Amino acid sequence: SISELQKxxxxxxxxxxLAGNYMREDQLRRRQTPLATREKLNSVDLVTAADETVEKMxxxxxxxxxxxxxxxxEESYSAGEEKRFxxxxxxxxxxxxxxxTVNMVHMFPMTAISIGFCLKSIPTVGVVFAxxxxxxxxxxxxxxxxxxxxxxxxxxxDGPTTPLPLTSPPPPLPLDAPKGCLFFGxxxxxxxxxxxxxxxxxxxxxxNMATEIGGRxxxxxxxxxxRSLGSSTMDMVYVAxxxxxxxxxxxxxxxxxxxxxxILLQTGGIVVDSNPPxxxxxxxxxxxxxxGGRRYLxxxxxSEDSTGRSPRMQQE
Ligand code: IPD
Numbered sequence: 281s282i283s284e285l286q287k288x289x290x291x292x293x294x295x296x297x298l299a300g301n302y303m304r305e306d307q308l309r310r311r312q313t314p315l316a317t318r319e320k321l322n323s324v325d326l327v328t329a330a331d332e333t334v335e336k337m338x339x340x341x342x343x344x345x346x347x348x349x350x351x352x353x354e355e356s357y358s359a360g361e362e363k364r365f366x367x368x369x370x371x372x373x374x375x376x377x378x379x380x381t382v383n384m385v386h387m388f389p390m391t392a393i394s395i396g397f398c399l400k401s402i403p404t405v406g407v408v409f410a411x412x413x414x415x416x417x418x419x420x421x422x423x424x425x426x427x428x429x430x431x432x433x434x435x436x437x438d439g440p441t442t443p444l445p446l447t448s449p450p451p452p453l454p455l456d457a458p459k460g461c462l463f464f465g466x467x468x469x470x471x472x473x474x475x476x477x478x479x480x481x482x483x484x485x486x487x488n489m490a491t492e493i494g495g496r497x498x499x500x501x502x503x504x505x506x507r508s509l510g511s512s513t514m515d516m517v518y519v520a521x522x523x524x525x526x527x528x529x530x531x532x533x534x535x536x537x538x539x540x541x542x543i544l545l546q547t548g549g550i551v552v553d554s555n556p557p558x559x560x561x562x563x564x565x566x567x568x569x570x571x572g573g574r575r576y577l578x579x580x581x582x583s584e585d586s587t588g589r590s591p592r593m594q595q596e
Pocket of ligand 1: 354376378379380381382466467468469509510511512513529531532533536
């Protein structure tokens with residue numbers, strides 16, 4: 281019921297703030313003690329003690345409140361706790377304690393705690409807290425439900441909340457999108473450099489989108505700008521809030537996007553599974569049970585009634 285989802289949303293917001301406070305204190309400690317990092321799959325796939333501590337804080341608080349719920353977390357997965365990665369229909373939390381670990385290591389503030397909750401494998405509650413943005417951190421959250429909502433908070437827990445998207449109604453997406461859009465694209469962590477690699481393809485696609493000759497049809501790409509923030513979660517909430525238009529990432533994981541998808545869906549945006557990234561006509565909506573699809577194209581809502589029409593749908 282909506283009241284149960286509201287309670288869940290409150291629990292997630294409270295624990296996200298606690299975890300955020302820890303991260304802010306941790307950053308202060310770095311003035312005395314240098315941060316230790318460990319490598320996971322390669323030298324850009326990093327983990328710090330903060331990732332593990334924050335994941336444990338979140339996991340313990342959530343399971344204390346909801347002992348029967350399933351829990352999927354980035355660091356528990358890395359530690360081998362979840363061997364088979366199957367999202368089941370029961371209540372399941374999917375969290376990334378620190379999305380944008382590389383940013384945090386470099387003290388670039390685009391870092392977020394990402395807490396998602398799925399019901400019947402549909403992202404239903406999303407809480408994203410960026411502890412280093414805004415005075416006391418910046419929170420984006422949503423309950424994806426007809427009686428739910430999506431909100432932005434930047435003035436602390438007792439400050440006002442602003443509904444998302446930030447402008448109502450959001451401006452329509454250009455019919456020849458991605459032309460004229462603000463586009464977020466991540467390069468991911470696979471850095472193998474050969475002509476067929478993911479990295480090479482992504483880089484070529486991003487260049488095409490920015491040029492006159494690339495992109496879709498004879499009109500060319502010419503997005504207004506391409507941003508690569510280093511946090512898929514932040515890309516997604518910026519798209520949900522209307523601070524950007526489209527986000528593409530291939531190669532990230534469920535925990536990078538689950539909370540963001542809940543927020544995006546509630547603001548009327550859609551997620552499609554797309555390859556190559558901008559051939560919208562060929563893309564199908566992601567079956568949500570397949571959150572592990574790992575290729576995500578998120579497009580912000582563009583209609584007043586939040587039906588989530590995509591440029592593809594407008595053309596049909
Ligand atoms: C990473 C970030 C990055 C994306 C990677 C993710 P992490 O998450 O979201 O933007 O390109 O694919 O793995 O490791 O910092 O939690």
